[in-house]
Amino acid sequence: MVDVTVWNEFRHEREDEAVAAAYPDGIHETIADALDDEHDVGTATLDELDHGLTDDVLEATDVLLWWGHEAHDEVTDSVVDRVHDRVLEGMGFIALHSSHYAKPFKRLMGTSCSLQYREDGGTERLWVVDPGHPIADGLDGSIELPETEMYGEPFDVPEPDRQVFISWFEGGEVFRSGCCYRRGNGRIFYFRPGHETYPIYEHAAIRRVLRNAVEWASPPEGSPRTFGERT
Amino acid sequence: MVDVTVWNEFRHEREDEAVAAAYPDGIHETIADALDDEHDVGTATLDELDHGLTDDVLEATDVLLWWGHEAHDEVTDSVVDRVHDRVLEGMGFIALHSSHYAKPFKRLMGTSCSLQYREDGGTERLWVVDPGHPIADGLDGSIELPETEMYGEPFDVPEPDRQVFISWFEGGEVFRSGCCYRRGNGRIFYFRPGHETYPIYEHAAIRRVLRNAVEWASPPEGSPRTFGERT
Amino acid sequence: MVDVTVWNEFRHEREDEAVAAAYPDGIHETIADALDDEHDVGTATLDELDHGLTDDVLEATDVLLWWGHEAHDEVTDSVVDRVHDRVLEGMGFIALHSSHYAKPFKRLMGTSCSLQYREDGGTERLWVVDPGHPIADGLDGSIELPETEMYGEPFDVPEPDRQVFISWFEGGEVFRSGCCYRRGNGRIFYFRPGHETYPIYEHAAIRRVLRNAVEWASPPEGSPRTFGERT
């Protein structure tokens, strides 16, 4: 039982009918629904006080999932500081899709996190390149998503500790879609799939990955909260 | 509950009184004793048929610990092949002390695994450099061993995936004493401490590391046994 | 000016008319031709004495390129030992295409090096995922090869130190086509393109990669030849 918080920008769903149709309760609720059979799941959104990420919420969170897209800049630096500190203490952090540009992810990576993209609704196939990794547990050799936005290389991130997925796109591109990192005591997973109109987070195999990633990213029992105190 | 096999060369203990005094039942029994409260532990030794590592034994082993020193060359290549295959399938492998030169470890590393050493009985201090790693769970910042054989750099192994421990030696050297790797589906941990006359495996913190390492190296539930079959 | 040796199995070219048409002087001569404007290039083949890789030849080689396919098993273990030792001393090693199963490459990797494949003559596009890497110097964002044999994931190799290329295949697969490693003092590059009938090594961008890889893999001036001597 892991204490999970699903964070969502939650703007597209309230501004755009197509998005509201795909995710009527918000992307966060669909993701939470994929996790709450096994875990204790809360949600938080941009327009709540402190974006819903108070000290108390973060203190009680083992793994934070993050979905942002059009309003990365509205996330205040004090909340970014707080999230960053908690990851270094040991909280898991899972950045989804367009959250490659989310402030906490960029802070953790130290790079621009830029990539290529094209909105073309083509097919994506995610290949499992590390079949023994816990995040690939229970999956077949690949996951096919019939309609997606394309993300292409080069993806400006540090060389991943473990590469779990690489995507093939119908239009001719590839992308490192599942990347594992450790920073401080915290585990970080970037997972590409997800979009505001394609119902990616309803897909059974994608939901399985989210559950596996939450298990993998949760801190070990009794792990330390500090790093590098002074002698 | 992990199925563990502790493999020991078991020669020094039968040839040398000082070693027999330190490990009267063999190093394998002392290591097994550190693990068998929590796990299902068997042992195997060089002079058994197939060195005690038949297909059936390996098939039923989740994590194999290995202690060898003076008779690395007597391990037959067919057993090395079998151990190597099982690690790539997902069996964990923990190489202890002088097993840096064990055939299965060298096969997995692809390097000479050479190092410097000096028998001087000086103090060693193992520093935890990755306090959030599961293998460091429950440890203080360092472990002190009053009398040890010195191992020094350069240690010719591939750059570890994670460095958990670095040792300080009274005589002026350092050594990368706890190194994590993944090869195929299997997890590998090299752990330096251990010697045939100093009773290192009776030390409480060292026993804690062995237990943590067994947990870390055990394959995830339902992980695949194959890698790279033909299309 | 780097001392290069290009090793080729040189069997297909003498047994099969289609291969002889693509590479009339042998694959090794086509590769040597891509390199000898800038470097001092020799060749060696399987059916020469010691496979053309005597101590003297290896001693004088800075970078060894290797192309093998149908006769990996005929390479004698004593030559494999010699190549392996020289790589650990600092000689660069570039494994091409089907040489993922070459004995020296498998020895260096420590894994099965297995992969998926399909002979279908489809298009391959190699994406540069690390544009600042010396091996990608002077390339565009991707290299397109109109007809190739497909290689697919999972590719059972250790996580690369640097991933330079990832391939997209028309048939729906991806592959980690350019992988950098260090073992001992030596630099290793696996490069997927190449086939006995498609004239891949005549392609200008592929020839550029071969030249870049030779530069990258050559040992630094005055680097040590030893590792881990005894105190």
Place this chain on the structure above:
Amino acid sequence: MVDVTVWNEFRHEREDEAVAAAYPDGIHETIADALDDEHDVGTATLDELDHGLTDDVLEATDVLLWWGHEAHDEVTDSVVDRVHDRVLEGMGFIALHSSHYAKPFKRLMGTSCSLQYREDGGTERLWVVDPGHPIADGLDGSIELPETEMYGEPFDVPEPDRQVFISWFEGGEVFRSGCCYRRGNGRIFYFRPGHETYPIYEHAAIRRVLRNAVEWASPPEGSPRTFGERT
């Protein structure tokens, strides 16, 4: 010939007689003196306009060395942004000693970069753990510094791409003293030695490391300046 800029806080030397005695012209001039036989070296300091790091200066810099200690917070964020951008474009960055807490280094690492320390003037011995690395070129197996400030683990940085040095300290600690990274197109080296009163940068072997590190960190000829433009 590499275009080098040596940046120094240059406060201690003007405030403290002991520091002025060790480095009468400033630490930057002593470092520049170690490099300018081979390279085109300029300097820049905190109290210059834009800390001496204008767009023009950075545009013309291949490798930037950084020494800061008591005034990290006075470095303006706009200069940090500029340095960070240039590293991702390909400029090398060498962080010295207490610059583990420098803003540009922390930005690139994404971690707290905290460590243990003790001002005790004890002996430090830097062991070369990667003797084939270009930064270790021409060095013996270790470098001894008779009087240093101790830095100890855990050092909260991402797992280095290559570990070149590990330090042994007389007082009982170890430290990962030479750490290589790639971020974007840029190469980064953290090098521990250096202090405001001990004349570390006069030591011949340390000066050799600085020269080697500048060579290693300089961008390859014709490398790209961009990463991840939009399709």
